[in-house]
Amino acid sequence: MDLSKQLHQGLVEMGLDLSDARQAAMIDYVNLLDKWNQAFNLSAVRDPRDMVSRHLLDSLSLLPRIRELSTGKADFNILDVGTGPGLPGIPLALSLPGINFVLLDSNGKKTRFVFQAVMALGLKNVKVEHARIESYQSTGQLDIVVSRAFSSLADFALGCEHLCGPDTRLLAMKGLYPTEEIRDLPVHWQPVDARAIDIPQCDAQRHMIELQLTRR
Template sequence: MERSALRLAEGLEIMSLSCDRDRQKRLLDFLALLRKWNRVYNLTRITRPDAMVDLHLLDSLAVLPHLSGADVLDVGTGAGLPGIPLAIASPERSFTLLDSNGKKTRFVQQALIELGLKNAVVVQARVEEFAAPAGGGYDTILTRAFASLPEIFEKTKHLLRPGACILALKGQASDEEIRTLTGFSAQIIALDIAGLSAERHLIRIGVQE
């Protein structure tokens, strides 16, 4: 655990992300829960401690500077990624962690309880069937790019507030893909993640006021 703690602290410093020791401990507690449940639930193929810090924690937290507003929806959260690390690091925001897989949402619910995360809730549903909460939706919708950009927008548009944004996490990204979106502002943001050499990009799709 000491090695993982050091790797996390160094990674956060390299990425210029502010996260106090209490939050860093909770992030590592989340990894411990993930390892424990993974033995039975098969939640992730990434099991080496160093790789879990890089690919589950730092990869998730790279999105932190790009979140907008107070209410965030994590579509296809799976084992709570990137939603749980972001909720730990950003307690001033409210997170809804959405997934259609009951096995994974049961783990996420237990993780929220054991970590004492009061600013996150888990919902088991398909995104196209999920109704926006009272108050008119979300400021940021976050997804690991489960489909093409036009399809992502089509399936989530009913959950967006005016002036909101969609953040689609991808490996490689291209201007050609951006051009498939018409009538919206979109930009490709390269993410520099400590410990990772693979490409990571964030496509930000802005919604008009």
């Protein structure tokens, strides 16, 4: 099965409807990542077929919740913390052209790739930032902060806290259900949603944990 058919089949299984042009752009991204990865070791995932399932489809599993949170809202802003080679930010930005994205990472090698990918894909709704989350200052209200990279929910919440208002939601992608991490959250951060997510072509367990700041 070629990559385009693999992606299309996965989207059908997930109940996601994306245009042919957006799907083609995502395959262009995978091909670019594969090319750069051979020289610069940007991702531990080496096989482009695995990139479709473990990178694209995994990232796109956030789409339903983001659409729920952003419906009817203008000037919606999402920050992707620890984006690495642009995940989940680039697949989400390709799918949601009306939403503003900032893709943040402290690794200059990875942000250079992300910048090149954003330029190659013609993404007008993405800004790339090379910085640590602790030192990053947003120029506007953040509606959602997403991450696949943090080792613990507490680190994610505390690292982003200076950027969050009462309506900001954190969406963290985790593997096994993080019972201990939820228990160890600071008292002013509360989980408001936790969903098991089935990623087609991927056997690993995945969960989306949604957090909200209850007080500053």
